Amino acid sequence: MITRRKLLKTGAATGLAMATPGLFAPAIAQGAKIRIGYVSPQSGPLAGFAESDAYNIESFLATSVGQNFEVIVKDSQSDPNRAAAVAKELIVDDEINLMIVASTPETTNPVATTCEAEGMPCISTKAPWQPWFIGQQGNPGDPASWQPFDFAFHYFWGLEDVIAVFLNMWNQIETNKQVGGLFPNDGDGNAWGDPNVGVGPGFAAQGYTLNDPGRYQNLNDDFSAQINAFKAANCDIVTGVVIPPDFTTFRNQALQQGYNPKIITVAKAILFPQSVEALGEAGHNLSSEVWWSAQHPFKSSVTGQSAGDLAADFTAKTGRPWTQPIGFVHSLFEVASNVMGRVDDPTDGEAVAAAIAATDVDTIVGKVAWNGAGVPDFAKTNVTKTPLVGGQWRRKEDGTFDLVIVDNKTAPEIPAASAMEALA
Amino acid sequence: MIWLDTVVQGVLLGGLYALFAAGLSLVFGIMRLVNLAHGDLIVASAFLILIVVETLGLNPFLAALVAAPALFALGWALQRFVLNRVLGKDILPPLLVTFGLSVALQNGMLELFSADSQRIAAGPLESASIDLGIVTVGTMPLLTFASAVLVIFLLNRLFYSTALGRAFRATSDDAVTASLMGINPKSVFAIATGLAMVIVTIAALYLGMRANFDPSVGPARLIYAFEAVIIGGLGSLWGTLIGGAIIGVAQTVGAQLNPEWQILAGHLAFLVVLILRPRGLFPRAVD
Numbered sequence: 001m002i003t004r005r006k007l008l009k010t011g012a013a014t015g016l017a018m019a020t021p022g023l024f025a026p027a028i029a030q031g032a033k034i035r036i037g038y039v040s041p042q043s044g045p046l047a048g049f050a051e052s053d054a055y056n057i058e059s060f061l062a063t064s065v066g067q068n069f070e071v072i073v074k075d076s077q078s079d080p081n082r083a084a085a086v087a088k089e090l091i092v093d094d095e096i097n098l099m100i101v102a103s104t105p106e107t108t109n110p111v112a113t114t115c116e117a118e119g120m121p122c123i124s125t126k127a128p129w130q131p132w133f134i135g136q137q138g139n140p141g142d143p144a145s146w147q148p149f150d151f152a153f154h155y156f157w158g159l160e161d162v163i164a165v166f167l168n169m170w171n172q173i174e175t176n177k178q179v180g181g182l183f184p185n186d187g188d189g190n191a192w193g194d195p196n197v198g199v200g201p202g203f204a205a206q207g208y209t210l211n212d213p214g215r216y217q218n219l220n221d222d223f224s225a226q227i228n229a230f231k232a233a234n235c236d237i238v239t240g241v242v243i244p245p246d247f248t249t250f251r252n253q254a255l256q257q258g259y260n261p262k263i264i265t266v267a268k269a270i271l272f273p274q275s276v277e278a279l280g281e282a283g284h285n286l287s288s289e290v291w292w293s294a295q296h297p298f299k300s301s302v303t304g305q306s307a308g309d310l311a312a313d314f315t316a317k318t319g320r321p322w323t324q325p326i327g328f329v330h331s332l333f334e335v336a337s338n339v340m341g342r343v344d345d346p347t348d349g350e351a352v353a354a355a356i357a358a359t360d361v362d363t364i365v366g367k368v369a370w371n372g373a374g375v376p377d378f379a380k381t382n383v384t385k386t387p388l389v390g391g392q393w394r395r396k397e398d399g400t401f402d403l404v405i406v407d408n409k410t411a412p413e414i415p416a417a418s419a420m421e422a423l424a
Numbered sequence: 425m426i427w428l429d430t431v432v433q434g435v436l437l438g439g440l441y442a443l444f445a446a447g448l449s450l451v452f453g454i455m456r457l458v459n460l461a462h463g464d465l466i467v468a469s470a471f472l473i474l475i476v477v478e479t480l481g482l483n484p485f486l487a488a489l490v491a492a493p494a495l496f497a498l499g500w501a502l503q504r505f506v507l508n509r510v511l512g513k514d515i516l517p518p519l520l521v522t523f524g525l526s527v528a529l530q531n532g533m534l535e536l537f538s539a540d541s542q543r544i545a546a547g548p549l550e551s552a553s554i555d556l557g558i559v560t561v562g563t564m565p566l567l568t569f570a571s572a573v574l575v576i577f578l579l580n581r582l583f584y585s586t587a588l589g590r591a592f593r594a595t596s597d598d599a600v601t602a603s604l605m606g607i608n609p610k611s612v613f614a615i616a617t618g619l620a621m622v623i624v625t626i627a628a629l630y631l632g633m634r635a636n637f638d639p640s641v642g643p644a645r646l647i648y649a650f651e652a653v654i655i656g657g658l659g660s661l662w663g664t665l666i667g668g669a670i671i672g673v674a675q676t677v678g679a680q681l682n683p684e685w686q687i688l689a690g691h692l693a694f695l696v697v698l699i700l701r702p703r704g705l706f707p708r709a710v711d
Contacts, residue, residue: 043531043539044539045638045640045641047538047539048539048540051538051539078640215683216679216683216686219641219644219645221437221635222433222434222437222676222679224430224676224679224680225676225679225680226683228426244541244636244638245637245638245641248635252550252551252564252635255550255551256551256553256562256565257553257560258560272541274540274541275541278541280547280550282550
């Protein structure tokens with residue numbers, strides 16, 4: 001009689017066990033779909049970043065490449081703890097083959113850390129690489145202790161790119177080079193406002209002085225302290241990384257108090273056209289970094305669409321204006337399908353991770369290849385960068401806004417449509 | 425000069441907090457109900473005002489006038505059909521119900537209105553200011569403060585000069601005895617919540633004109649509103665206004681020293697008042 005024990009014993013002896021993976025491999029090739037887990041903040045304060053997710057996933061699954069995939073989506077509810085919990089669910093219960101994750105360090109970091117611990121390959125984007133890489137280290141304060149990751153990979157830009165873009169824009173206009181900084185007490189604000197590794201030293205290298213009154217709490221109702229400090233330092237420029245409600249409060253209070261800087265360049269607050277429209281005339285000529293636009297000269301490797309086609313298709317299907325995240329969510333599926341096309345066994349995490357590291361694909365957001373270009377040595381295995389340029393919101397007659405690229409020195413392949421203009 | 429400006433801005437900010445707190449104070453004072461959904465109700469009202477502004481093309485102030493009766497009815501129904509059923513000796517059930525309501529409201533609004541940052545447009549009023557010689561004050565914060573004073577003045581008149589106000593006070597002091605005198609506490613509660621929703625409408629109007637709102641911003645300011653109510657003393661409406669002003673001034677003065685101390689300074693002021701006067705500055709009811 002063959003018992004389980006006997007079978008295992010003889011199986012091991014005859015090499016049956018060794019051959020077992022080989023038995024399963026054809027089954028996958030014959031039809032079982034490759035399972036991709038996707039975590040994004042679909043509800044809560046960060047939900048704007050995930051607005052296009054449903055559209056992106058649906059259009060990816062409709063392509064011929066997409067037929068081979070199953071995408072399991074989980075909502076992080078904009079909560080880092082929840083993000084880690086659903087990542088674990090995807091890995092353990094849904095038995096995914098690859099994790100993709102996007103939108104702010106609050107989502108990408110817990111998911112990437114969970115994947116690294118579980119040996120699940122993970123591709124992440126839409127968070128500056130410093131908060132992503134350094135934020136996941138055991139001791140962010142000690143560069144000597146930083147370790148590269150085996151399974152977690154990230155593509156986006158870094159603080160050095162934002163500094164370069166902001167300076168290029170500011171250099172187009174005559175100012176006294178005094179800069180006021182609005183940095184809240186959150187992950188982004190602390191990273192940007194750090195006196196040693198934040199944006200301050202980068203500005204100083206080109207003669208700009210950063211006046212930073214200190215960290216404030218998000219959803220602040222009063223900015224008179226900051227306005228008084230900026231007035232006292234005679235700041236011609238205001239910058240920062242501010243959430244939309246706070247930026248509106250600041251902008252209105254500054255106007256009420258008669259403080260009119262020549263340039264306001266902020267990240268986050270004016271990312272989405274809806275937030276800029278909410279400002280009305282006070283939104284005209286506000287400037288920001290631009291990571292993707294309908295004018296970017298790139299094409300999708302999956303659908304062949306240009307950036308303009310993708311933006312137009314999104315607007316046609318949903319009736320809403322295009323936003324920067326659309327291109328990046330699309331590119332996540334490009335990279336994921338490209339990686340899976342180069343592995344023999346999607347269930348082999350290490351092989352998938354090796355395939356991610358060897359990626360070299362031209363996506364709708366630019367080239368994605370973990371070749372270490374422009375990234376410091378400690379992060380070069382896990383981080384690669386996509387181009388970043390500067391743009392200004394221009395108000396049209398009907399009260400809607402256009403995002404116009406006004407500086408492309410950092411990425412000349414992306415066309416600039418206009419020159420930087422001072423605020424009225 | 426900067427310090428004077430700081431204090432003035434703080435008092436004006438206190439007006440906004442008092443407006444957020446007045447509805448809470450009314451409900452808390454009369455039925456000892458801590459409404460955790462208060463912030464979300466403010467955001468929901470702001471969305472309603474926005475809808476009225478966009479569909480009827482009205483001025484935001486007129487739109488609030490249109491929205492107020494609907495919200496009174498909503499508050500009345502909420503109390504009559506939901507909260508009255510859970511009010512009792514145990515304070516936990518109503519707390520849990522309003523907590524659940526808060527979660528449901530946030531997600532319902534997310535479903536209906538998406539996560540977009542919205543704003544009630546007020547045109548040139550948004551950035552207008554009045555130069556008072558030594559300090560410049562924004563027209564909008566000044567209007568907010570004036571509205572808070574007016575709301576509290578009118579509520580006070582209602583409380584101390586009308587039969588309804590007498591019923592409110594009697595129910596607040598002793599619901600059982602009040603019902604022996606022919607007052608139906610449940611219908612008094614329903615009217616009180618309806619009235620609180622009218623105040624919520626006014627708070628929503630200023631919240632929506634002042635800064636962007638989205639479905640998730642409701643709970644953030646609830647804590648300041650609670651503190652204003654507690655500082656002022658249970659049942660005292662003028663106390664709520666003063667409580668709001670104390671927190672506002674503490675915050676702006678703290679921020680002037682260092683923006684990191686802004687929120688902490690408000691909380692510290694609250695703690696100091698609690699230590700010196702545990703029942704608040706002007707307590708009316710005796711519990």
